[in-house]
Amino acid sequence: MVDARGALRWWWSTSPHPGAIAVAQVAGSPADVERALEALCARRAPGVGGVAWRRFGEIDDGIVARVAAGHALVMPHGGPRIRQRLDARMEELGATALDGQQETDAHYPEAADDLERRMLAALARAASPLAIDLLAAQPARWRAHGAPGARAERDRRLRRLIDPPRVAIVGPANAGKSTLLNALAGREVAIAHDRPGTTRDAVAARIDFAGLVADVFDTPGEREGMDAIERAAAALAAHAIERADLVMALAAPGLGWATHAAPRTSDATVIRVLNQCDRADAAACTEATDADLAVSARDGRNLDALVARVRDALVPPADLADPRPWRFDERLG
Secondary structure, three states, rough: OOOOOOOOOOEEOOOOEEEEEEOOOEEHHHHHHHHHHHHOOOOOOOOOOEEEEEEEEOOOEEEEEEEEOEEEEEEEEEEEHHHHHHHHHHHHOOOOEOOOOHHHHHHHHOOOOHHHHHHHHHHHOOOOOHHHHHHHEEEHHHHHOOOOOOOHHHOOOOOOOOOOOOOEEEEEEEOOHHHHHHHOOOOOOOOOOOOOOOOEEEEOEEEEOOEEEEEEEEEOEEEEOOOHHHHHHHHHHHHHOOOOEEEEEOOOOOOOOOOOOOOOOOOOEEEEEEEEOOOOOOOHHHHHOOEEEOOOOOOOOOOHHHHHHHHHHHHOHHHHHOOOOOOOOOOOH
């Protein structure tokens, strides 16, 4: 925790990525915190233990929670521009923004050392349940074995447990991409319809693949006679594919495979999936020969196998089982 007797400090507790709500912390002497909050909100600050709705000048509105005389939480909306403007305003009010190391120190006073602080910081933002036990084991592994050697690829793959990897679903129109995305998400994320061109933009959902959370993008299908909007959407899809860690190339009986299914990054994985395996003609279709596995997004057939295949391709079981230390933070020596 920041020393309440020190200078006024300001830092963000939430990810810099856009979100509905962001949480910032301001700490220092009780008089400095009181002064800064009153100047920011143009109203008397809440008392200790108090929570109040406030307007942050012309920047935004949100909640102020006074957790101690010298410590308060400021919770605006989570847009990047709002954060930038609040940073500038707090600097005007005399607050010092904490850098990454100071922020980590301020958050985790219970940690025994810098390694534990970084582990707790990674644990707080890790997206995947599979990260929990693995991160918790790292301080003991580092102390027992020392800093890990040059295993950059394993480190990079395991960091996908903290920052979600990107999966792009690509395929021809009517292959069932939107239906598959909805089935994997367990809710209606994308509009599914048998009319070609229904998906006219890249639709995304954050999905848990049996412990590994990934951001999955449903891209528009290619077809003859695409209009200007569909061509623009196809360009966005190409960008999503270029940045993907894994491409799920989807086909259906008689439709063939997409021509733009190959990612440009050499380390990205492509899984060929035949959808609509519940159809009578699925087993004998040409696409079945090239498919890595066959599923039915409509009735859920083999979706568990697909989930496991995606998880294991992005974070191999051998990486998880490896007892050696993991460099979960790039700043670690």
